[in-house]
Amino acid sequence: MIRIGIVGTSSISERLADAVGAVDGVELGRVASRDPERARAFADRIGAPGVADGLHALLSADDVDAVYLASPNAVHAEQIRAALDAGIPVLVEKPAVLTAGDWNALVQRARDRGVVLLEAMRTAYDPGIRAVADVLPRLGRIRRVSFRYEKRSARYDHVLAGEQTNIFDPALGGSALRDLGVYPLHALVLLFGEPRGIDGSRVGIASGTDGLGSATAEYDGFIADVAWSKITDTALPSEMQGEDASVTIDAIDAPRRLELIPRGGVPEVIEVRAAENPMIGEVERFRDAVLGADITRDQDRTAQTLRLVDRLLERPLR
Numbered sequence: 001m002i003r004i005g006i007v008g009t010s011s012i013s014e015r016l017a018d019a020v021g022a023v024d025g026v027e028l029g030r031v032a033s034r035d036p037e038r039a040r041a042f043a044d045r046i047g048a049p050g051v052a053d054g055l056h057a058l059l060s061a062d063d064v065d066a067v068y069l070a071s072p073n074a075v076h077a078e079q080i081r082a083a084l085d086a087g088i089p090v091l092v093e094k095p096a097v098l099t100a101g102d103w104n105a106l107v108q109r110a111r112d113r114g115v116v117l118l119e120a121m122r123t124a125y126d127p128g129i130r131a132v133a134d135v136l137p138r139l140g141r142i143r144r145v146s147f148r149y150e151k152r153s154a155r156y157d158h159v160l161a162g163e164q165t166n167i168f169d170p171a172l173g174g175s176a177l178r179d180l181g182v183y184p185l186h187a188l189v190l191l192f193g194e195p196r197g198i199d200g201s202r203v204g205i206a207s208g209t210d211g212l213g214s215a216t217a218e219y220d221g222f223i224a225d226v227a228w229s230k231i232t233d234t235a236l237p238s239e240m241q242g243e244d245a246s247v248t249i250d251a252i253d254a255p256r257r258l259e260l261i262p263r264g265g266v267p268e269v270i271e272v273r274a275a276e277n278p279m280i281g282e283v284e285r286f287r288d289a290v291l292g293a294d295i296t297r298d299q300d301r302t303a304q305t306l307r308l309v310d311r312l313l314e315r316p317l318r
Contacts, residue, residue: 003029008070009042017046019279032058059086073173089116091286100306119302125281128255128272139242147184147238150229168207181228183253186305194304204317254278
């Protein structure tokens with residue numbers, strides 16, 4: 001049984017805890033937080049057996065075999081290093097770190113120490129993305145791909161009120177691109193590989209980071225456009241267009257309904273059966289990695305996605 005300690009007491013950690021409860025071979029360990037009372041309240045809520053006074057206490061606990069990091073983006077790299085040096089496998093919430101260079105260095109550190117390091121990118125392990133991959137041959141030659149993730153955050157109201165909040169704080173790595181844009185970018189890399197080029201624009205908000213943006217990626221024979229937002233909502237699906245058919249995708253982070261539209265044919269709806277919690281797949285993959293599964297390709301996809309993010313962050317905010 002792999003006992004997973006949790007760093008961070010946000011809603012994403014609660015969903016991860018729920019996923020752990022649905023996966024064989026893993027169970028909850030301690031919860032770590034700089035605020036002991038908050039850690040205890042969170043541990044009681046998710047059914048964790050204990051708490052730890054900060055990361056280093058968690059890493060030295062004899063009842064913790066691995067850790068899940070859901071702390072602010074800007075501290076991921078430091079916490080990953082500490083866990084790897086302690087010989088503790090790491091599942092780190094996306095974006096794993098702030099730059100591709102940071103990730104490459106940490107992956108090498110993990111390999112040198114023989115310790116697992118995996119990004120918690122749920123899309124990569126979701127049955128919906130497998131359904132999207134399965135339908136690709138039916139589209140014919142791909143000519144256009146449009147992936148989007150646009151969902152207004154309730155915390156944007158704090159920005160509008162003149163307040164700062166973690167997910168929109170550039171000092172903590174907060175960014176709509178890093179938080180939501182990575183989902184369509186990772187899906188693009190998973191399905192088609194790393195594009196030969198990418199360019200885009202980001203719209204700035206009062207907190208000093210991007211609230212939304214879009215990008216165009218270049219592939220041989222087709223183009224892909226990606227959109228993300230944490231300050232607006234959309235009713236538009238994602239889509240892939242081929243010369244023989246097109247397919248719409250209800251949600252690129254966790255596809256559940258695809259509509260295949262053959263050229264001159266009858267549309268076909270493909271429903272994806274999946275567990276309610278979309279984080280189960282990443283927990284299963286992490287368990288398998290700790291048990292010896294090769295995650296080289298997983299780590300490479302994270303690096304490729306972060307390289308795209310790096311390029312888009314080079315452009316100034318509009």
